[in-house]
Amino acid sequence: MTILPIVVTGEPVLHHVAQPVTAFDAQLHTLVDDMFETMYEAPGVGLAAPQIGLDARLFVYGWTDDEGIEHKGVAANPELWITPLPLDELDDDDDAEGCLSVPGLRFPTRRATQAILKAQDENGEPYEVQAEGWLARIFQHEYDHLDGILYVDRLEDPHAYAARKIIRKQKWGRPGLSWTPGVDDVEA
Ligand code: ZN
Numbered sequence: 001m002t003i004l005p006i007v008v009t010g011e012p013v014l015h016h017v018a019q020p021v022t023a024f025d026a027q028l029h030t031l032v033d034d035m036f037e038t039m040y041e042a043p044g045v046g047l048a049a050p051q052i053g054l055d056a057r058l059f060v061y062g063w064t065d066d067e068g069i070e071h072k073g074v075a076a077n078p079e080l081w082i083t084p085l086p087l088d089e090l091d092d093d094d095d096a097e098g099c100l101s102v103p104g105l106r107f108p109t110r111r112a113t114q115a116i117l118k119a120q121d122e123n124g125e126p127y128e129v130q131a132e133g134w135l136a137r138i139f140q141h142e143y144d145h146l147d148g149i150l151y152v153d154r155l156e157d158p159h160a161y162a163a164r165k166i167i168r169k170q171k172w173g174r175p176g177l178s179w180t181p182g183v184d185d186v187e188a
Pocket of ligand 1: 098099100101141145
């Protein structure tokens with residue numbers, strides 16, 4: 001298995017609608033294994049194909065809940081249904097989201113509390129997962145990646161302003177930047 005470089009905001013593939021997955025072959029299985037390894041090494045709870053520079057509607061996720069149960073899966077060509085966004089005030093901790101393509105940052109992000117994910121697994125088999133809370137958040141974050149949306153695009157002020165400022169200061173927001181988990185240090 002291989003740990004893959006993760007592209008940083010500004011890379012065009014992160015900001016476009018991705019193309020459907022059409023081949024559920026050995027190459028895809030290898031890719032999925034590499035994406036899991038990269039995600040765990042980062043560490044992250046989800047990784048979308050555009051984040052490793054691939055124009056494909058594919059993400060992997062793996063998150064262990066408070067009861068120690070790991071929710072793990074491969075989502076190709078997903079569809080996502082969500083409940084209306086809550087209108088209450090965002091919590092600096094409970095709503096704090098991060099992204100491996102905007103490394104080291106976290107900002108409160110408004111998300112639906114419940115979601116239904118319909119997708120195909122690595123063999124093309126369709127499945128459905130009902131999620132709430134953090135898992136629903138992961139699905140919304142990863143699904144957004146396939147539509148070229150980063151969580152920083154969804155931030156509200158003052159967080160939107162703060163994120164733009166840091167991205168500018170880091171000289172991100174241009175093509176050609178990436179980091180490799182386990183190789184490059186990223187300050188959290
Ligand atoms: Zn992300």
